[in-house]
Amino acid sequence: MDYDPMVMDDAEALGPVVKISQADSVRVKYELSNADIAFANSLRRVMLAEIPTIAIDLVEIEENSSVLADEFIAHRLGLIPLNAEGVESLLYGRDCDCDGFCEHCSVRLTLHAKCTGDENMHVFARDLVPTGERVNQVLGTPVLSDAEGLGPLILKLRPGQEIKLECIARKGIAKEHAKWAPSAAIGFEYDPHNKLHHLDLWYESDPKTEWPPSEYAAWEEPPQEGEPFDYDAVPNRFYFNVESAGNLSPDTIVSEGIKVLQQKLAGLIHELADEGGNSMNGDYNGPRSPEYGTGADGFGGYTTPFGNAGNQSSWGGAGGTTPYGTTPYGAGQSSWP
Amino acid sequence: MSRARSKKEESAEIESDIAMEEAPTSHQPEDEMSVDQNEDEDAGDVEDDEDEEEEEEEGQRVRLLPGSTPTAASFEFLNEGHTLGNALRYIIMRNPDVEFCAYAIPHPSEAKMNVRIQTFECTTAIQALEKGLRDLQELCDVVSEKFIDARQKFAENSS
Ligand SMILES: [Zn+2]
Numbered sequence: 001m002d003y004d005p006m007v008m009d010d011a012e013a014l015g016p017v018v019k020i021s022q023a024d025s026v027r028v029k030y031e032l033s034n035a036d037i038a039f040a041n042s043l044r045r046v047m048l049a050e051i052p053t054i055a056i057d058l059v060e061i062e063e064n065s066s067v068l069a070d071e072f073i074a075h076r077l078g079l080i081p082l083n084a085e086g087v088e089s090l091l092y093g094r095d096c097d098c099d100g101f102c103e104h105c106s107v108r109l110t111l112h113a114k115c116t117g118d119e120n121m122h123v124f125a126r127d128l129v130p131t132g133e134r135v136n137q138v139l140g141t142p143v144l145s146d147a148e149g150l151g152p153l154i155l156k157l158r159p160g161q162e163i164k165l166e167c168i169a170r171k172g173i174a175k176e177h178a179k180w181a182p183s184a185a186i187g188f189e190y191d192p193h194n195k196l197h198h199l200d201l202w203y204e205s206d207p208k209t210e211w212p213p214s215e216y217a218a219w220e221e222p223p224q225e226g227e228p229f230d231y232d233a234v235p236n237r238f239y240f241n242v243e244s245a246g247n248l249s250p251d252t253i254v255s256e257g258i259k260v261l262q263q264k265l266a267g268l269i270h271e272l273a274d275e276g277g278n279s280m281n282g283d284y285n286g287p288r289s290p291e292y293g294t295g296a297d298g299f300g301g302y303t304t305p306f307g308n309a310g311n312q313s314s315w316g317g318a319g320g321t322t323p324y325g326t327t328p329y330g331a332g333q334s335s336w337p
Numbered sequence: 338m339s340r341a342r343s344k345k346e347e348s349a350e351i352e353s354d355i356a357m358e359e360a361p362t363s364h365q366p367e368d369e370m371s372v373d374q375n376e377d378e379d380a381g382d383v384e385d386d387e388d389e390e391e392e393e394e395e396g397q398r399v400r401l402l403p404g405s406t407p408t409a410a411s412f413e414f415l416n417e418g419h420t421l422g423n424a425l426r427y428i429i430m431r432n433p434d435v436e437f438c439a440y441a442i443p444h445p446s447e448a449k450m451n452v453r454i455q456t457f458e459c460t461t462a463i464q465a466l467e468k469g470l471r472d473l474q475e476l477c478d479v480v481s482e483k484f485i486d487a488r489q490k491f492a493e494n495s496s
Pocket of ligand 1: 104
C-alpha cells in the first residue's frame with residue numbers, strides 16, 4: 001500500500017499491517033501493527049461508541065399485570081440486541097420529516113403474552129414481533145443467538161398475568177446510550193511483557209509468578225535479563241478482540257468503525273474546503289499564502305508562539321479564559337483510558 | 338383497560354443544560370454570547386432551547402480561536418473528543434512542516450475539543466490541519482483495506 005506521507009524508517013515504510021488470529025460469527029481477533037497508539041485507540045473508541053445500530057427507544061404499554069413495573073420492562077426492552085443489518089438506510093429520528101416516528105426512521109415491534117396455563121410463563125426476545133413496513137426484512141429483528149433460539153429473557157408471568165406492549169426501535173449510537181453498542185466488548189492490548197512499563201503491576205512478592213502471561217506473550221520477544229530500559233520505545237503492535245453483541249457481525253463492526261472515522265474526517269475536510277476558513281471568526285480571516293507574515297512581522301525561519309503581533313501572545317490569549325491556563329495541560333489526556 | 342406510557346428519553350436533556358450554562362469556559366465570540374443571553378431570558382421554554390441546540394449542531398463544527406496567527410493557531414471542534422483529537426494530533430505532528438501540535442478537552446461537560454497547531458513558515462496552521470485530516474483519512478483507507486484483505490485470507494486459509 002502507498003501510505004507514506006512522512007516515512008521515518010524502513011519498518012514504517014510498510015505501512016500498517018493487519019493480522020487476523022481468530023474470526024467467527026461472534027468475535028474477530030486481530031493484530032494491528034506499524035500503527036500509532038493514538039490511531040489504534042481512536043479505532044477502539046469509535047467501534048465502542050459511534051457505530052450506528054438500532055435499539056428500542058419508545059415503549060407504549062397497553063397491559064401489564066406482571067410483577068415488574070412498566071419502566072423496568074421498558075428499560076429491559078431497550079437493552080435487547082436487534083439486528084442492525086441495513087441500518088444505514090434508516091434515518092435518525094431527528095433527521096426525519098415525520099412527527100414522532102415512521103417506517104423511514106423506526107421499526108415497530110409488538111409483544112403480547114398471557115399466561116393461560118398453570119405454570120409460570122417465560123417471555124423471551126423471540127416473542128417480540130416486528131410489524132409494519134421495514135427498510136429490509138431483517139432490520140430490527142431480535143437477535144437470537146442461543147441454541148434454542150429464544151433470545152434474552154424479558155420477564156416471567158404467573159398464571160393469569162398478561163403483557164401487551166408496542167415498541168418503537170430507533171437508530172442511534174452508543175455515545176448516547178449503551179443500548180446502541182454494536183460490540184459486547186472490545187479487547188485492546190499491547191506490550192504483553194510490559195517492557196514499556198505502562199503498567200505498574202501490583203504483587204505480593206513476584207509479579208512474574210503472580211500475573212499470568214497474556215495470550216499474546218508468545219508473539220513478542222520477552223525482555224532479556226538485565227536489559228536496559230528503552231526510553232525511546234513506543235507501542236507498535238496492538239491486539240484487538242472485537243466481540244459482537246449479535247446486531248452486527250464482528251467484521252462489520254471493524255469496517256463500520258473505520259467508516260465512521262472517515263465520515264467524521266470527510267465532514268471536517270468538507271467544512272474546511274467549503275468555507276475556506278472564511279467564517280472562522282478568529283483574529284484573521286481565512287487561510288493566507290505561506291508568504292504571509294514573512295514581511296513586516298517576519299521572524300526568520302519560524303514563528304515561535306511568542307512571535308505573535310499585538311498585545312497578547314497566542315498562549316496568553318488562550319490561557320486567559322480557557323482551561324489551557326487554568327488547569328494542568330494534561331487534564332484532558334489523563335482521563336484517556 | 339388502563340393505559341400507561343413509558344417514554345424513554347435519555348438524550349438531549351444534558352445538552353440543553355449546557356446551553357443554559359453561563360460563562361462558558363472556552364472562548365465565545367461576542368455575538369454568540371448575546372445568543373446565550375437571549376436563551377437565558379426565555380430559559381423556561383424548553384423547546385426553544387432544543388431548537389437552538391440543533392441549529393448549532395448543523396452549523397460550523399470547527400472554528401479558529403481568537404489570538405491565532407497564520408502559523409500559530411488554535412482550533413475549536415464541536416462534538417469531538419479524544420477519538421479524533423489524539424489521532425489528529427499524532428498525524429499532524431508527523432508533518433515535518435509542523436513545529437508543534439497538541440489537543441485538549443478544556444472541560445469534560447462541554448462537547449468541545451481544542452487543537453493547537455504551530456507551523457514553520459513554509460505552511461499555515463489551517464493547511465497543516467487540512468493535511469492532517471487528509472492524511473488520517475488515507476490511513477483509515479489503508480487500514481480498512483488491510484483488514485478486508487486479512488479477513489479474506491483468513492477465510493481462505495481456514496476453509
Ligand atoms: Zn420518520
